[in-house]
Protein backbone atom coordinates (compact mmCIF):
# COMPACT_ATOMS: atom_id res chain seq x y z
CA UNK A 1 0.00 0.00 0.00
CA UNK A 2 2.17 2.88 -1.11
CA UNK A 3 -0.43 5.39 -2.35
CA UNK A 4 -3.17 5.98 0.15
CA UNK A 5 -5.76 8.72 0.07
CA UNK A 6 -7.84 9.59 3.10
CA UNK A 7 -11.36 10.78 2.35
CA UNK A 8 -14.41 11.64 4.43
CA UNK A 9 -17.95 11.15 3.18
CA UNK A 10 -20.06 14.34 3.04
CA UNK A 11 -22.26 14.61 6.11
CA UNK A 12 -25.93 15.59 6.28
CA UNK A 13 -25.08 19.17 7.32
CA UNK A 14 -22.82 19.85 4.32
CA UNK A 15 -25.15 22.59 2.98
CA UNK A 16 -24.45 24.57 6.19
CA UNK A 17 -20.72 24.69 5.40
CA UNK A 18 -18.76 27.93 5.77
CA UNK A 19 -18.69 30.46 2.93
CA UNK A 20 -16.57 33.56 3.47
CA UNK A 21 -15.19 34.82 0.17
CA UNK A 22 -17.94 34.09 -2.38
CA UNK A 23 -21.69 34.58 -2.65
CA UNK A 24 -23.58 31.78 -0.83
CA UNK A 25 -25.56 29.50 -3.16
CA UNK A 26 -27.74 26.56 -1.99
CA UNK A 27 -25.91 23.22 -2.00
CA UNK A 28 -27.63 20.07 -3.28
CA UNK A 29 -26.60 17.32 -0.82
CA UNK A 30 -27.58 14.37 -3.03
CA UNK A 31 -25.67 15.82 -5.93
CA UNK A 32 -22.69 16.47 -3.67
CA UNK A 33 -22.64 12.84 -2.54
CA UNK A 34 -22.73 11.63 -6.15
CA UNK A 35 -19.90 14.03 -7.07
CA UNK A 36 -17.86 12.85 -4.09
CA UNK A 37 -18.34 9.20 -5.06
CA UNK A 38 -17.17 9.97 -8.59
CA UNK A 39 -14.12 11.80 -7.19
CA UNK A 40 -13.21 8.80 -5.02
CA UNK A 41 -13.74 6.57 -8.06
CA UNK A 42 -11.12 8.51 -10.02
CA UNK A 43 -8.60 8.12 -7.20
CA UNK A 44 -9.26 4.37 -7.11
CA UNK A 45 -9.00 4.08 -10.90
CA UNK A 46 -5.54 5.64 -10.68
CA UNK A 47 -4.17 3.20 -8.15
CA UNK A 48 -4.96 5.00 -4.92
CA UNK A 49 -6.25 2.99 -2.00
CA UNK A 50 -8.86 5.18 -0.37
CA UNK A 51 -9.54 5.00 3.35
CA UNK A 52 -12.74 6.54 4.66
CA UNK A 53 -12.12 8.43 7.87
CA UNK A 54 -14.98 8.17 10.36
CA UNK A 55 -17.64 10.80 9.73
CA UNK A 56 -17.75 14.00 11.76
CA UNK A 57 -21.36 14.73 10.97
CA UNK A 58 -21.68 17.63 13.41
CA UNK A 59 -19.08 19.47 11.33
CA UNK A 60 -20.62 20.63 8.03
CA UNK A 61 -17.18 21.10 6.43
CA UNK A 62 -15.67 17.75 7.46
CA UNK A 63 -15.64 16.47 3.86
CA UNK A 64 -12.80 18.95 3.22
CA UNK A 65 -10.46 16.54 4.94
CA UNK A 66 -7.27 18.08 3.62
CA UNK A 67 -7.64 20.81 6.21
CA UNK A 68 -7.41 18.39 9.15
CA UNK A 69 -3.86 17.07 8.73
CA UNK A 70 -0.58 17.85 6.99
CA UNK A 71 1.45 14.88 5.82
CA UNK A 72 5.19 15.06 5.16
CA UNK A 73 6.14 11.53 4.05
CA UNK A 74 5.16 9.40 7.07
CA UNK A 75 5.09 12.32 9.48
CA UNK A 76 1.67 13.72 10.34
CA UNK A 77 0.79 17.09 11.78
CA UNK A 78 -2.79 17.33 13.00
CA UNK A 79 -4.12 20.76 12.29
CA UNK A 80 -5.89 23.15 14.63
CA UNK A 81 -8.48 24.62 12.27
CA UNK A 82 -8.84 28.38 12.18
CA UNK A 83 -12.64 28.12 12.13
CA UNK A 84 -14.18 27.10 15.47
CA UNK A 85 -16.86 24.94 13.80
CA UNK A 86 -14.06 22.81 12.32
CA UNK A 87 -12.01 22.20 15.49
CA UNK A 88 -13.36 18.65 16.10
CA UNK A 89 -12.38 17.46 12.60
CA UNK A 90 -8.70 16.47 13.10
CA UNK A 91 -9.41 13.78 15.75
CA UNK A 92 -10.73 11.20 13.25
CA UNK A 93 -7.92 11.80 10.78
CA UNK A 94 -5.33 11.55 13.54
CA UNK A 95 -6.57 8.12 14.58
CA UNK A 96 -6.31 6.83 10.98
CA UNK A 97 -2.77 8.14 10.42
CA UNK A 98 -1.78 6.61 13.76
CA UNK A 99 -3.14 3.23 12.60
CA UNK A 100 -1.09 3.65 9.41
CA UNK A 101 2.04 3.92 11.55
CA UNK A 102 2.71 7.61 10.90
CA UNK A 103 4.45 9.66 13.54
CA UNK A 104 2.12 12.10 15.26
CA UNK A 105 2.50 15.82 15.78
CA UNK A 106 -0.06 18.52 16.27
CA UNK A 107 -0.57 22.25 16.11
CA UNK A 108 -1.38 23.46 19.61
CA UNK A 109 -3.19 26.47 21.03
CA UNK A 110 -2.73 29.39 20.37
CA UNK A 111 -1.59 28.20 16.94
CA UNK A 112 -4.11 27.71 14.16
CA UNK A 113 -3.40 26.06 10.84
CA UNK A 114 -5.58 24.57 8.09
CA UNK A 115 -4.09 21.92 5.81
CA UNK A 116 -5.37 23.89 2.82
CA UNK A 117 -2.72 26.49 3.64
CA UNK A 118 0.13 24.04 3.12
CA UNK A 119 1.59 23.35 -0.31
CA UNK A 120 4.47 20.89 -0.64
CA UNK A 121 6.81 21.11 -3.60
CA UNK A 122 9.57 18.57 -3.06
CA UNK A 123 11.16 19.43 0.26
CA UNK A 124 9.84 23.00 0.16
CA UNK A 125 6.73 23.48 2.25
CA UNK A 126 4.90 26.72 1.50
CA UNK A 127 2.56 27.74 4.30
CA UNK A 128 -0.02 30.44 3.84
CA UNK A 129 -0.46 32.97 6.63
CA UNK A 130 -4.05 34.04 6.15
CA UNK A 131 -7.52 33.99 7.65
CA UNK A 132 -7.24 30.45 8.99
CA UNK A 133 -3.52 29.99 9.71
CA UNK A 134 -1.85 32.35 12.19
CA UNK A 135 1.79 33.19 12.80
CA UNK A 136 2.01 30.76 15.71
CA UNK A 137 0.66 27.97 13.49
CA UNK A 138 3.36 28.76 10.95
CA UNK A 139 6.00 28.78 13.70
CA UNK A 140 4.90 25.39 15.03
CA UNK A 141 4.80 23.81 11.58
CA UNK A 142 8.29 25.14 10.90
CA UNK A 143 9.55 23.73 14.20
CA UNK A 144 8.09 20.30 13.38
CA UNK A 145 9.16 20.00 9.74
CA UNK A 146 12.50 21.86 9.59
CA UNK A 147 14.41 19.15 11.50
CA UNK A 148 13.19 16.68 8.85
CA UNK A 149 14.95 18.64 6.11
CA UNK A 150 11.93 20.62 4.94
CA UNK A 151 12.34 24.25 4.01
CA UNK A 152 9.23 25.95 5.37
CA UNK A 153 8.44 29.11 3.40
CA UNK A 154 5.74 31.39 4.80
CA UNK A 155 3.56 33.15 2.23
CA UNK A 156 0.97 35.89 2.81
CA UNK A 157 -2.59 34.95 1.81
CA UNK A 158 -4.93 37.93 1.78
CA UNK A 159 -7.18 37.41 -1.22
CA UNK A 160 -8.67 33.93 -0.81
CA UNK A 161 -9.58 31.35 1.81
CA UNK A 162 -6.44 29.20 1.69
CA UNK A 163 -3.05 29.21 0.02
CA UNK A 164 -4.19 26.28 -2.12
CA UNK A 165 -7.25 28.21 -3.27
CA UNK A 166 -4.68 30.38 -5.05
CA UNK A 167 -1.88 28.01 -6.06
CA UNK A 168 -0.98 24.33 -6.36
CA UNK A 169 1.90 22.57 -8.08
CA UNK A 170 2.37 20.43 -11.15
CA UNK A 171 4.39 17.20 -10.89
CA UNK A 172 7.53 19.02 -12.12
CA UNK A 173 7.24 21.55 -9.31
CA UNK A 174 5.89 24.43 -11.40
CA UNK A 175 3.46 26.38 -9.24
CA UNK A 176 0.22 27.26 -11.01
CA UNK A 177 -2.15 29.95 -9.87
CA UNK A 178 -4.87 32.38 -10.85
CA UNK A 179 -3.12 35.77 -10.78
CA UNK A 180 -5.98 37.69 -9.10
CA UNK A 181 -5.79 35.27 -6.16
CA UNK A 182 -2.03 35.28 -5.65
CA UNK A 183 -0.45 37.85 -3.33
CA UNK A 184 3.04 37.58 -4.84
CA UNK A 185 3.83 35.10 -7.64
CA UNK A 186 7.53 36.05 -7.52
CA UNK A 187 7.85 33.92 -4.35
CA UNK A 188 7.74 30.81 -6.51
CA UNK A 189 10.81 29.86 -8.59
CA UNK A 190 8.59 28.73 -11.52
CA UNK A 191 5.09 30.21 -11.74
CA UNK A 192 2.55 29.53 -14.48
CA UNK A 193 -0.62 31.64 -14.52
CA UNK A 194 -3.85 29.80 -15.32
CA UNK A 195 -6.85 31.48 -16.97
CA UNK A 196 -9.65 30.41 -14.58
CA UNK A 197 -10.32 30.69 -10.83
CA UNK A 198 -11.14 26.97 -10.56
CA UNK A 199 -8.06 26.07 -12.59
CA UNK A 200 -5.71 26.66 -9.67
CA UNK A 201 -6.17 23.25 -8.07
CA UNK A 202 -4.65 20.04 -9.39
CA UNK A 203 -4.24 16.70 -7.66
CA UNK A 204 -1.19 14.87 -8.99
CA UNK A 205 -2.50 11.34 -9.47
CA UNK A 206 0.87 9.83 -10.40
CA UNK A 207 2.98 10.01 -13.54
CA UNK A 208 1.64 12.70 -15.84
CA UNK A 209 -1.98 12.37 -14.67
CA UNK A 210 -3.71 15.35 -13.12
CA UNK A 211 -7.14 15.56 -11.53
CA UNK A 212 -8.91 18.89 -11.99
CA UNK A 213 -12.31 20.51 -11.68
CA UNK A 214 -14.60 20.42 -14.69
CA UNK A 215 -15.22 24.12 -14.02
CA UNK A 216 -11.90 25.10 -15.62
CA UNK A 217 -11.94 23.83 -19.22
CA UNK A 218 -9.46 26.39 -20.55
CA UNK A 219 -6.94 25.44 -17.86
CA UNK A 220 -7.52 21.74 -18.57
CA UNK A 221 -6.76 22.44 -22.25
CA UNK A 222 -3.63 24.43 -21.30
CA UNK A 223 -2.28 21.62 -19.11
CA UNK A 224 -3.21 18.95 -21.63
CA UNK A 225 -1.28 20.92 -24.24
CA UNK A 226 1.73 20.84 -21.90
CA UNK A 227 1.69 17.02 -22.09
CA UNK A 228 -0.38 16.13 -19.03
CA UNK A 229 -3.22 13.61 -18.93
CA UNK A 230 -6.02 15.65 -17.44
CA UNK A 231 -8.99 13.97 -15.79
CA UNK A 232 -11.82 16.29 -14.80
CA UNK A 233 -14.56 15.82 -12.21
CA UNK A 234 -17.65 17.89 -11.54
CA UNK A 235 -17.33 19.22 -7.97
CA UNK A 236 -19.74 22.14 -8.35
CA UNK A 237 -21.46 21.52 -4.99
CA UNK A 238 -18.12 21.70 -3.15
CA UNK A 239 -17.04 24.77 -5.09
CA UNK A 240 -20.14 26.53 -3.74
CA UNK A 241 -18.50 26.07 -0.32
CA UNK A 242 -15.06 27.27 -1.46
CA UNK A 243 -13.79 23.71 -1.84
CA UNK A 244 -11.65 22.34 -4.65
CA UNK A 245 -10.19 19.00 -5.82
CA UNK A 246 -7.25 19.05 -3.43
CA UNK A 247 -9.27 19.53 -0.25
CA UNK A 248 -11.45 16.43 -0.72
CA UNK A 249 -8.58 14.03 0.09
CA UNK A 250 -5.28 13.72 1.91
CA UNK A 251 -2.71 11.92 -0.15
CA UNK A 252 -0.29 9.86 1.90
CA UNK A 253 2.90 8.81 0.17
CA UNK A 254 6.10 7.17 1.31
CA UNK A 255 4.73 4.80 3.95
CA UNK A 256 6.74 1.80 2.72
Ligand SMILES: NC(=O)NCCC[C@H](N)C(=O)O
Pocket residue numbers: 017018019020061064066067083086115116117161162164165241242243244246247
Ligand atom coordinates in the same frame (compact mmCIF):
# COMPACT_ATOMS: atom_id res chain seq x y z
N1 LIG B 1 -8.50 23.10 1.65
C1 LIG B 1 -9.60 23.67 1.20
O1 LIG B 1 -9.62 24.26 0.15
N2 LIG B 1 -10.67 23.61 1.98
C2 LIG B 1 -11.93 24.17 1.66
C3 LIG B 1 -12.71 24.43 2.90
C4 LIG B 1 -14.04 25.04 2.62
C5 LIG B 1 -14.90 25.25 3.85
N3 LIG B 1 -16.20 25.70 3.46
C6 LIG B 1 -14.28 26.25 4.81
O2 LIG B 1 -14.57 27.44 4.68
O3 LIG B 1 -13.52 25.86 5.68
